[in-house]
Amino acid sequence: MTSRNKLTRIGILRQMRSSDTVLILSQDYELFFGNSGSAERCLLEPTDALLTFARQRKVEITFYVDAGMLVAMREHAKSAPRLSQTLDKILFQLQEIVRSGHEIGLHVHPHWHETRYADDAWDFSATRYKLSQFSAAEACSITREYHAILAEKCDFSPVSYRAGGFCTDSFPLIADTLQELGVDIDSSIVPGARLHDASKGFDFSGCPDRSSWRFESDPVVATSGGRFIEVPVSPVKLPVFYYWGRLLQRLSGNIPTGQFGDGSSKTFNRAEAIRRLLGLRRVAEMSADLPKVLHLERARRGQSRNVFHIMGHPKLLSSQSIKLLTEFIDRAGISESHTVEKCARRIYSQAPANP
Numbered sequence: 001m002t003s004r005n006k007l008t009r010i011g012i013l014r015q016m017r018s019s020d021t022v023l024i025l026s027q028d029y030e031l032f033f034g035n036s037g038s039a040e041r042c043l044l045e046p047t048d049a050l051l052t053f054a055r056q057r058k059v060e061i062t063f064y065v066d067a068g069m070l071v072a073m074r075e076h077a078k079s080a081p082r083l084s085q086t087l088d089k090i091l092f093q094l095q096e097i098v099r100s101g102h103e104i105g106l107h108v109h110p111h112w113h114e115t116r117y118a119d120d121a122w123d124f125s126a127t128r129y130k131l132s133q134f135s136a137a138e139a140c141s142i143t144r145e146y147h148a149i150l151a152e153k154c155d156f157s158p159v160s161y162r163a164g165g166f167c168t169d170s171f172p173l174i175a176d177t178l179q180e181l182g183v184d185i186d187s188s189i190v191p192g193a194r195l196h197d198a199s200k201g202f203d204f205s206g207c208p209d210r211s212s213w214r215f216e217s218d219p220v221v222a223t224s225g226g227r228f229i230e231v232p233v234s235p236v237k238l239p240v241f242y243y244w245g246r247l248l249q250r251l252s253g254n255i256p257t258g259q260f261g262d263g264s265s266k267t268f269n270r271a272e273a274i275r276r277l278l279g280l281r282r283v284a285e286m287s288a289d290l291p292k293v294l295h296l297e298r299a300r301r302g303q304s305r306n307v308f309h310i311m312g313h314p315k316l317l318s319s320q321s322i323k324l325l326t327e328f329i330d331r332a333g334i335s336e337s338h339t340v341e342k343c344a345r346r347i348y349s350q351a352p353a354n355p
Contacts, residue, residue: 024309030066037263046260046314062103067146068112076117103339109164131170160185189232192283211307234286236299261315288312
């Protein structure tokens, strides 16, 4: 473990009181899968705004860094000077994140393993999105490589993991590898959420609706004494009109007003879109992203839990996101803010991983 890891984990073993109202804020640090957008608009600018917010409000953030993006950038930077400069800026920002006392988590989007770069643009066609679409040996190799680049370039050895697209069906393939790497915390579950899509689906309808639990090799199945800890993202039941608004937005080709990111994602299949328009898929993650951030207060009123885990993506944030996050902290009476790892250790009164 690096010295920075040790410093950021001192004094975190106090058991959380039931009266504590805790905020966990996690961010998936990544480009868009589709039209990738620019690193400046999708990563650098919004993350700088988040770090300023964190300093002002004394908030700790876990950044789940898309490590495959870094591997691909390093590979293609040899022949693309502009990409090399972009990578340098990203690595500098990631090091600043660690210096500021935040957590770097491992985020695995394996499509980068097959992504091509030409004419200053990323080509994601003909790539496999889910880690479970690779063999067990390939999945473990990818996981090791992605973990290694974060440990090397960020001076921080990740101990928490988030599956790309919440696709946790691959976890049993890589569980032993994650344990070997010292990764014993997962944060890929949104209790009650479902996505039926052959290329990037998941189903969390049967998992516990709690702030945390232990599991052995499948994050959906709580297991007493399991070797891993799940710290799920808090769920919210969105209003029926939410997806109709999103549909109109996509049809018009408009980017949400004020959104930092300048790229766009691929859509899910038509059948899933219809299910959502009919109100059959209303459970989603509490999020700082536009436009889900508008429903933070709805989520707060609808839950009795004392741990609110709000996720997001720098690319999907806006100035309004940060304003509404600030208002949420005040209205919810947040007494503490912790990274995913710190919260997990406190809940289970457990020593830090890899001391």
